[in-house]
Amino acid sequence: MTITGTAPQLSDRVLAELTDALGGEYVLTSKTARYNRARVPAPFPVHRWRERVPDLVVMPGSAEEVAEVVRIANAHRIPIVPRDGGTGLTDGAVPERRGIVVDVKRMNDIKEIDLDNRTCTVGTGINMLKLNEVLGTHGLIYPDDPASYPCSLVGGRIGTSGWSLVGSRFGHTRDLVLSFELVLPTGKLIRVGDGGGRKVSKSSSGYQLKHLFMGHQGTLGIATEATLKLYPKPEAEFSPFWAFSDFDSAYRCVGELARAGVATFAGAVLFDEWKVDYLRRDDEAYIPQPADVRALVCAVAYGNDDEVRAGGRRLLRIARDAGARYLGDEISHGDWAARHDRYATPLHGRTLAGQVAPMSWHCEDAAVNYTNLPAVRREWHAIVARLRDKHPIFDDWGMFFYTSADTGVDYLTEIDVGIWEQELDDAAWAAWVDAKRDIAAVALNHGGSISACHGSCREGEVDLVPLELGGGYDVMLQVKKALDPNNIMNPGKYGLQRAYEEAP
């Protein structure tokens, strides 16, 4: 039997086996333990919360315990959902078919810091901020810096193939994780990297399995330990913010900054007029800005002091020649330091009448080439405007475009949407799902990818993943079925149940 519909209720026998494997303390059945692991921060119709609640939660303390849990689940055909920080925005850690949530947060130890080879090996339940507090004492840093830096964890970064705010300088999760240990859906423990060797950054040996097991949203196994690449903690940080009176000039400027080839360049961001309007409502830096501030650009550089200063001068000159107005040190320093909280924190939006209403933050993200950004921007805002016309519980919080690489080839393109979750009924939810599908379609029509950052598992965009990947999606189905013959590993995600329903 494979799992294609709703899972059977867990039997006492399964409970007893799990308790034997982990000890009763780490098998959690209480309502709070289960309901708290039923959702992630992405808004959803809260009146349907009950549909996502797991049967129980386990908190293993070692790879061997994870393997034992997986073997038990596989033997009894029970769905398993890996969960780390629970901050993923594509519902990856949400149990769609009940079963067992494997929360890996207890595996948060630092096992080794190798100062000579500049690596560390950690349990995947560790958070990057906490890790960097320790690494900082050695003058080192692990520069995986999502906006969720204070709360997402290394295993979830692997599960989503995360995107980093300083990725244009240091690479993203896939570049920074050298190798990791993983429990396959059958309970077998393997290690994957760029070839063999725990600390090898480049190998040509065999298939490049590290990439296969990264970004699979917990559908192919559970990462338990990771070996990470470390950098010297930067001597200097530089983060100028500039204002423009129109989007087009800001767009040209961000392109020039990104293409300049400055070695310490860690990223550049462009904020459009909608984002500036949104910031003017609630953000201390932008409330007092004059009306002719219509678009913003920020560039970031990290590295040795002399190199950051030299690169910084070049970036400033490029921006000045492009007509940018420097917003001053206070805003530049403060806004960059606030990069981990400013999108999500307002937790309120505006009704059509301008009244404040409680809203959660949701973002739709795509990977889009530089030359396609203006068109995608127009089409995305139009989609959200139509949605808000019909359902004013949605609010357009603006867009930003953020370099993913050091050459300016493609941008994490994001539209932030406020959603009044408590008012989401089935009709508004259906309209939202349609809008999400339309947003994803625009990214594909412009030669992009549905997601640069979070994954594309949620209702709406997930329908288009086969279209995006073409024949590659068939390979995904075959890989899934080969590695997870009983479909126990996060079933329902990415439409992979198809692998068991029809011959791919």
Add this chain to the structure above:
Amino acid sequence: MSAYRYDEQHTPPPARQVTDVAVERFEHIFEVDPKLMTVHVAQQLFPNWDTLRIAASRGDHLEWMHRHWATEVVSGQELLDELDAGDGGR
């Protein structure tokens, strides 16, 4: 240390309208205009010291984040001044 007086703490300074949607009571601390918080959400009342504490701890947090990521923050204004003086950037 000055004495804590309940009335004093619960009487915020008068609001200055800074934009259509925001007011300012303490320097550089902006609030959503209370007129916009009458239908769906109620504005919370904070004693003055708490408002100032929240703003100050926000500043502490941002400072911490700078130090956490790098030893030093480079001033854009300083580099711009160098550029204007004609001694850098190429």
